[in-house]
Amino acid sequence: MSSSNATMKRSSRALVFVMLVGVAFSILWPLWLIGTAALRTNTDYLRNPFGLPGELTLENFRRLLDTYGIGQAFLNSLLVVSIAMVIQLAIATFAGYGLAKYPVPGSKFIIGGFVAVMLIPGQVLIIPIYLLLSKFGLVGDFPGLIIVYVATGLPFCVFFLALSFRGVPNEVMEAAKIDGAGFFRTFFSIVLPMGVSGVATVAVLQFLGMWNELIFAFILLPDDSKTLLTPALAEIGGKFVRDQTLVSAGLLVTAAVPIILLIVASKYIMQGLSAGFSR
Amino acid sequence: MTNVAAEALVGDAAAAASPTGRRAPKPPLPTWRKRERRIGLFAVLPAVLVVAAVMLYPIGFALWLSLNKTNGIKYEFRGLRNYTDLLTDPLLWQVVSNNIKFLISVPLVITAALCTSVLLFEKIRGWRYFRVIFFLPSVLSTAVVGLLFRSLFGYNGVVNSAVVAAGGQPIEFFTEANLAISVIVIALVWSGFGYQSLLLLSGLTAIDPAVFEAAMLDGAGWWKRIWYITLPQIRRTIGFVFIINVLYTFTSLFGFVFVMTAGGPGYDTTTVDYLIYLKAFGGASIGSGAALAVMLFILVGALTFAQNKVFRIGDDD
Numbered sequence: 001m002s003s004s005n006a007t008m009k010r011s012s013r014a015l016v017f018v019m020l021v022g023v024a025f026s027i028l029w030p031l032w033l034i035g036t037a038a039l040r041t042n043t044d045y046l047r048n049p050f051g052l053p054g055e056l057t058l059e060n061f062r063r064l065l066d067t068y069g070i071g072q073a074f075l076n077s078l079l080v081v082s083i084a085m086v087i088q089l090a091i092a093t094f095a096g097y098g099l100a101k102y103p104v105p106g107s108k109f110i111i112g113g114f115v116a117v118m119l120i121p122g123q124v125l126i127i128p129i130y131l132l133l134s135k136f137g138l139v140g141d142f143p144g145l146i147i148v149y150v151a152t153g154l155p156f157c158v159f160f161l162a163l164s165f166r167g168v169p170n171e172v173m174e175a176a177k178i179d180g181a182g183f184f185r186t187f188f189s190i191v192l193p194m195g196v197s198g199v200a201t202v203a204v205l206q207f208l209g210m211w212n213e214l215i216f217a218f219i220l221l222p223d224d225s226k227t228l229l230t231p232a233l234a235e236i237g238g239k240f241v242r243d244q245t246l247v248s249a250g251l252l253v254t255a256a257v258p259i260i261l262l263i264v265a266s267k268y269i270m271q272g273l274s275a276g277f278s279r
Numbered sequence: 280m281t282n283v284a285a286e287a288l289v290g291d292a293a294a295a296a297s298p299t300g301r302r303a304p305k306p307p308l309p310t311w312r313k314r315e316r317r318i319g320l321f322a323v324l325p326a327v328l329v330v331a332a333v334m335l336y337p338i339g340f341a342l343w344l345s346l347n348k349t350n351g352i353k354y355e356f357r358g359l360r361n362y363t364d365l366l367t368d369p370l371l372w373q374v375v376s377n378n379i380k381f382l383i384s385v386p387l388v389i390t391a392a393l394c395t396s397v398l399l400f401e402k403i404r405g406w407r408y409f410r411v412i413f414f415l416p417s418v419l420s421t422a423v424v425g426l427l428f429r430s431l432f433g434y435n436g437v438v439n440s441a442v443v444a445a446g447g448q449p450i451e452f453f454t455e456a457n458l459a460i461s462v463i464v465i466a467l468v469w470s471g472f473g474y475q476s477l478l479l480l481s482g483l484t485a486i487d488p489a490v491f492e493a494a495m496l497d498g499a500g501w502w503k504r505i506w507y508i509t510l511p512q513i514r515r516t517i518g519f520v521f522i523i524n525v526l527y528t529f530t531s532l533f534g535f536v537f538v539m540t541a542g543g544p545g546y547d548t549t550t551v552d553y554l555i556y557l558k559a560f561g562g563a564s565i566g567s568g569a570a571l572a573v574m575l576f577i578l579v580g581a582l583t584f585a586q587n588k589v590f591r592i593g594d595d596d
Contacts, residue, residue: 012501016401023395024412027473031415033437034427049440095326102319103312110323117334119583121530123552124572127559128337128344131351151333158326183318212420214534219560230420234538237426244435251423251430258418266411269418270477 031255037248045245060249064236070253072225073232080142080217080228081210084149089203092154096161097191101173111162114155122152122215130219145220145228149213153206160272164198165191201268208258208269229254338576344569351565361570371571373546374554378529380460381550384467385524388475389517391468395476397505400483410480413473421470421534428466429453429539456547459540463548466535471527475520482516483509522586526579551575 037045038060040053047054064070099107129148130139138144168191176186192199211230218231227235233254237247262269345362348355365371395413399406416424432438432452439449453459486509494504510517532550536542542549542557549557552575559568 013401013403016398017403017405020395020398020403020406020409023398024409027412027415027469030427030431030469034430037430046435049435049437091325091329094322098319098322102322103316104319104323105316107319107323110327114330117330119579120334120338121552121575121579123530123533123555124341124576125334125337127555127565127569127572128340129333130559131344131565132337132340134351147333151329154326154330155334183322208418212418212423214420214422214537215556218537230422233426234422237422237429237538238541241429241433242435244430244433247426247430251426255419255423258420259415262411262415262418266414269414270410 034248034251037245038252040245042243042245049244060245061253063246064249064253068232068236068250069224069227070229070232070236070250073227073229074253076142076221076226077211077229080146080149081207083142084146084153084210085203085206087146088150088153088157088206089199091150092157092161092202093192093199094187095154095158096165097187099158099162100165101168101170101191111159114159118155118159122213125152126215126219129216133220139220140223140226142221142226145216148216148220149210152216153209157202157206160202161195161198164201165195167198168194197268197271200265201272204261204265204268205272208261211257341569341572341576344566345573347566349565357566361566362574365567365570365574370546371554374549374551377460377546377548378532378550381464381467381528381532382525384464384471384528385521387464387468388471388524389520391472392475392479392520393510393517395472396479396483397509399476399480400509410477413476415473416470417474419470421531422538424466424470425463425535425538428462428469432462453540454544456544459544459548463532463535463539466539467528467532471524475524478520479513479516482513486512519586522582526582529575529582530579 033049036053037049039056039058041055041057041059044054098104099111104110125148133139133144133148136144138147172190172194173186176190181189214230214234217228218234221227221231233250236250240246346356346358348357348361399409399413419427430436434449434451438452443449450458452462490508490512491504494508499507529550530552533552533556536548536550536553537556540548542553546554551571555568555571555575557568558564558571
């Protein structure tokens with residue numbers, strides 16, 4: 001697959017490599033600095049921020065866990081994001097399948113509507129959603145935020161899944177229908193298995209989006225014991241401006257999950273790219 | 280890209296429905312066909328209902344709020360006064376001019392992304408790994424990126440220790456408006472160029488290789504090919520990237536501003552989206568915040584519409 005375009009001489013290709021390494025360095029170096037700072041004591045860090053740690057310590061992580069409840073926030077995030085993702089995928093896979101393979105009346109209108117809704121910025125929704133949820137007593141607890149996450153992610157999910165389920169050949173489905181398989185049988189035994197990479201792509205992208213989301217999580221869960229990881233980090237960062245090593249440790253904890261996901265699932269994330277931007 | 284795909288999908292769905300739906304005197308639908316339509320509708324219904332309830336209805340509610348003076352419990356209708364008050368408030372124009380300052384990031388990001396994509400396009404060994412590394416900042420929260428750069432440029436940060444090592448005094452980057460904006464712009468470029476270089480790369484990959492071969496036969500050098508072939512061929516992708524960047528500076532700076540400057544010093548780094556938050560949740564002027572949100576929504580809609588227009592024109596030539 002390494003079809004080079006061979007538009008360059010060998011020596012210039014070496015130069016391209018060096019330049020790419022330079023670009024990669026500019027991305028990785030700040031992360032490296034934060035990663036090492038997280039493992040240092042503050043005095044050791046202040047002596048020489050660039051250098052290697054004089055001694056390694058987990059003290060910063062211990063402080064985050066014991067004093068600032070980052071462990072609870074991590075678990076809260078995991079819980080909210082996982083539940084929201086499962087509900088979202090359940091609703092979106094059915095809708096995507098329906099739009100891709102059934103003559104849904106007004107499907108043109110529905111898809112157009114979803115694409116338009118995708119463009120609504122979160123800041124436009126936050127005020128009315130806050131007021132509506134507080135009317136139902138849902139501010140300050142997980143279900144309210146879960147509903148918001150499910151809904152705001154749905155348009156992209158449905159759109160993407162409708163596209164990828166279209167790739168499932170009709171002949172296979174016709175054959176299943178002739179064998180007497182109904183909507184659910186066809187869905188679970190054919191469409192899902194054949195469209196699994198599309199589902200995985202959406203799942204990863206949505207997980208990342210919700211994990212990183214700040215404004216809804218911050219506004220809708222004001223209570224410290226219910227807070228999610230990203231707003232918790234934002235608050236720690238605001239309070240301890242000068243405590244570089246503590247903030248670095250918080251950054252590392254928050255960034256770890258997305259980075260691991262990227263490494264494990266880069267194939268799916270790169271697939272999602274071709275569908276444009278999710279949010 | 281989303282739009283192109285949407286059209287393809289819409290077109291196809293219409294085609295799928297046409298065998299029964301398009302003929303002039305409609306013959307009655309066969310029962311199996313009716314059943315199919317009903318099943319499809321039921322499959323789509325939950326998604327439509329959820330989106331309508333949690334996205335469309337709130338938009339309408341925001342419109343209503345923007346016409347009222349309210350604390351969330353009592354409503355006092357005041358017509359378009361929230362809008363006129365906003366438009367005559369110098370603060371709004373200061374904030375809009377801040378947003379315009381942030382637009383400096385657009386050419387910077389696009390230039391960096393273009394250079395990177397051209398390098399990637401050579402598909403030298405290991406380019407797939409580079410691709411993943413370049414994508415890395417895009418999987419991080421704006422809060423993480425913002426704090427990362429506030430740490431790097433903080434009083435005890437790496438940048439300042441370099442400044443001190445060079446014999447200078449530590450710089451307070453976040454107490455002076457233009458310095459603070461510059462740091463946020465750097466963070467924006469850092470977090471955005473990798474992803475956009477991948478978007479541009481997909482545009483590059485779509486160019487017919489025969490064009491390059493012909494140019495090579497004509498003796499065009501590498502730089503000439505970049506300037507006269509590559510760039511013109513991907514101008515539509517560049518246009519798309521340009522628009523999403525402009526949209527981004529109006530709708531997605533909240534995370535950066537929230538963790539890096541909290542809008543300060545004064546309102547010097549407050550952006551439109553941050554001002555919505557300040558008004559509604561900091562200053563208890565919900566109606567005014569909603570009016571600002573509606574205006575932002577209209578701006579986003581107009582920019583997207585313009586983008587579509589530009590794309591249509593691009594399709595014709």
